[in-house]
Amino acid sequence: MSKNQTMYELRLKRFEDAIALKEPDTTPVAPWVDGLPYFLYPELGVTHKTALYDHAKAMEAHIRYHREFEPDANCTNSMFLCGKAADFLEPTMMDWPGRKGTPLPDESIYQMFEIEHMRADEYDELIGDYSKFILTKYLPRAFKGLRGIENFRIDPSVCIMNLPLTPIAAPDVQGALTKLIEYGRIQAQADEVFLKFIGGMIDLGFPPIFAAYGESPFDVISDYFRGTMGMLYDQVERPEKIKEACAFFADIQIEKYVAMKDAPLPVRRVFFPLHKGMDGFISDEQYRDLYWAPFHRILARLIDMGYTPIIYTEGSYETRCAFIREKLLEFPPGSCMIHFESGDFAALKKMFQGIACIFGGVPMQMLEYAEKDKIVDRVKYLIDNCAAGGGYVLDASGAIEIAKRENIEAMFETARTYGKAR
Numbered sequence: 001m002s003k004n005q006t007m008y009e010l011r012l013k014r015f016e017d018a019i020a021l022k023e024p025d026t027t028p029v030a031p032w033v034d035g036l037p038y039f040l041y042p043e044l045g046v047t048h049k050t051a052l053y054d055h056a057k058a059m060e061a062h063i064r065y066h067r068e069f070e071p072d073a074n075c076t077n078s079m080f081l082c083g084k085a086a087d088f089l090e091p092t093m094m095d096w097p098g099r100k101g102t103p104l105p106d107e108s109i110y111q112m113f114e115i116e117h118m119r120a121d122e123y124d125e126l127i128g129d130y131s132k133f134i135l136t137k138y139l140p141r142a143f144k145g146l147r148g149i150e151n152f153r154i155d156p157s158v159c160i161m162n163l164p165l166t167p168i169a170a171p172d173v174q175g176a177l178t179k180l181i182e183y184g185r186i187q188a189q190a191d192e193v194f195l196k197f198i199g200g201m202i203d204l205g206f207p208p209i210f211a212a213y214g215e216s217p218f219d220v221i222s223d224y225f226r227g228t229m230g231m232l233y234d235q236v237e238r239p240e241k242i243k244e245a246c247a248f249f250a251d252i253q254i255e256k257y258v259a260m261k262d263a264p265l266p267v268r269r270v271f272f273p274l275h276k277g278m279d280g281f282i283s284d285e286q287y288r289d290l291y292w293a294p295f296h297r298i299l300a301r302l303i304d305m306g307y308t309p310i311i312y313t314e315g316s317y318e319t320r321c322a323f324i325r326e327k328l329l330e331f332p333p334g335s336c337m338i339h340f341e342s343g344d345f346a347a348l349k350k351m352f353q354g355i356a357c358i359f360g361g362v363p364m365q366m367l368e369y370a371e372k373d374k375i376v377d378r379v380k381y382l383i384d385n386c387a388a389g390g391g392y393v394l395d396a397s398g399a400i401e402i403a404k405r406e407n408i409e410a411m412f413e414t415a416r417t418y419g420k421a422r
Contacts, residue, residue, distance in 0.1 A: 007205035011072040012267070015207070015393065019308055019357045020334040023390040027383055027419030029412055030073040030209060031362070034109060034399040037061035037076075040408070049097035049106040052083030055193040062197070066206050069412050072393075073209040074201040081110065082190035088183050090144035093117070093224065109401070117141045118225040120234060123241040126225070127248050138225070145179050148172030202266055210310055211265040212257070216295040217249035218242070219275045228276065235286055246294040254301045261305050269308045269337075272298075278315025287320065296327060303335045311338040314398075318343055321351055328356050334391075341397045346385035349392065358386065359393035362411060367396060367403035375407045379414040387419060394419070 001009075010025075017024040038046045044061050051058040062076055083098045095102050096110040104111065117138055118126060126133045140150040153167045167173060198208055215223070221242065222231035234242055257270070276282070277291050299309050313320070317340060328336055336356045340348055345361045352358050361382040366374060379394065386392040394415050400408075 004203060004205040007070075008202065008207060011205065012207045014072050015209075018390055018393050019337055021354060021357065021389070021391040023388070025420065027387045027415050028072040028393045029395075029415040029419075030071050030075050030359070030393055031396045031411070032075045032209075032399045033062075033065065034076065035107070035401040036403060036408070037065035038107075039402050040065060040405060047097065047106040048109050049083070052081055052086070052096060052110075053098050055082075055190060055197070059193075059197045059200070063200070063204070066201065066204065069408065071206070071412075074198070074206040075209045075395075080194055082187055085183055085186045085190065088145055088179065088186060092142055092144060112223075114227045114229065115142075116225075116227045116230045118230075120226070120230065120238065123238065123245055127245060130248070130252075140176075142224070145183075146176045149176035149180075152176070198266075207267055209267070210269040210271040211267050212260065212269075213271040213273075214253050214257075214298065215272060216274055216277065216291060217246035217253070217298075218277070218291045218294070219273075220249050221245055222276055231276075235282065235290065239286070239290060242290050243294075246290060247297075250294040250297050253298050257298070257302055257305065257307070268306055269310055270302055271310045271312060273312045274314055277313070277320065278317060279319045281315070284319070284323070288323065292323070292327065299336065300331070303331050309336050311336055313338065313340055316342055321348065325351055325355060328352075337393070339395065345382055349386040353389070353391065357391045357393065359395045360397055361386065361394065362396045364397050364400055364403070367400060367407045367411070370407065372404075372406045372410045375410040376414045379411055380418055383415070383419045 011028075014024040014026065014028045015030070018028050035048055038044070038048070038050070038058075038061050041061050041064055044057075044064070046058050046061045066074065081096070083096060086094075086096060087099065092113065093115055094110050094112050095104055097104045097106045097108050118133075122133070122137070125137075135152055136150045140147045149172075151167065151170055152173050155164050155167055168177070201208070218231075222228055226234060231242075272295075277287055282291065299311075302309050311324075317324075321340075321343070324338070328338075333354055334357065338352065338356050338358055339360045340358065341360065342363075345358070348358055362375070362378055366378060382392070382394060387394075394411075
């Protein structure tokens with residue numbers, strides 16, 4: 001077995017032991033990074049724009065980062081979006097560096113817009129005929145490049161020979177379908193490079209942190225269909241419609257995961273960023289019934305299939321922790337990982353001890369602004385209070401963009417020397 005293969009197996013076991021609530025040989029260190037490698041190696045000339053338009057070049061920075069700091073997992077998703085494909089379809093829900101006419105600098109991550117791609121009175125239409133709604137309403141609203149596809153119909157009134165397909169001959173429909181085909185070609189090329197990157201990182205000895213991803217059904221509707229403001233109104237005016245739609249989207253996700261049940265994936269973990277469940281955003285009752293209940297069904301199905309859900313909370317979750325703890329008690333110990341952006345990590349470890357692996361704990365603000373000794377103290381605090389007995393992975397409070405080099409070095413060095421099982 002080569003050195004890289006040996007390190008791959010060691011890192012994978014270290015991570016899996018932590019998830020299984022066992023104490024690994026040393027505290028796993030797997031900080032999530034987005035633009036950090038571009039910031040650390042400016043001589044490479046890589047930016048977020050590069051990551052969107054030249055995946056191969058962006059790979060160089062991430063490979064260099066992994067070789068220098070040797071994290072226990074490949075925790076990056078900087079290259080999973082394709083700028084060329086976005087230029088072609090013109091999504092309305094976001095802006096990105098490199099888009100024609102954008103005010104964003106090359107160093108910026110993409111930015112999201114709040115747009116209602118579904119009206120409040122269209123829930124029944126969405127659920128009643130999902131494919132038709134997506135094809136004729138959502139796509140032309142969400143992508144400027146697909147306007148025209150709203151006229152796509154299959155006419156079953158006269159079914160002789162090819163007559164039901166006659167509407168496809170309309171120029172605007174043909175234009176939209178042609179764009180979809182060309183988009184598929186562009187995206188396939190980008191996917192090939194990204195998969196090559198994942199495979200290359202495995203060959204170098206770095207297992208991916210997850211192999212698939214999803215979202216809470218509530219977030220899917222809020223992020224992509226109704227927008228945040230629309231969803232806030234709907235929680236008051238039509239909560240039953242939200243429940244029905246969330247159950248529907250939970251079924252769609254579960255069907256997708258069932259299809260990959262026996263897929264030969266390098267790790268069996270699914271990543272879920274929780275965008276809009278933080279403290280104060282919705283009431284406890286709304287969180288329980290509208291947000292968590294359909295999400296819980298997805299978690300249960302994945303766990304039953306032998307997958308580990310990675311629950312990545314965003315924002316303050318102090319008022320949600322006790323509720324989540326009670327819900328995770330319904331699953332076998334060590335079924336989930338759960339990330340916290342903030343909070344008392346000593347208390348969080350006690351709360352989830354014997355239930356789920358927690359990760360996070362190093363504030364990104366400290367990595368960017370604090371002195372090195374503060375980082376050393378923070379890492380020691382996290383290891384002292386969270387690592388004993390397993391069930392902890394050292395990570396930052398979010399995806400790292402900018403940080404002092406000496407602070408990144410201190411985080412890894414302290415974890416490696418102080419975090420060994422004792």
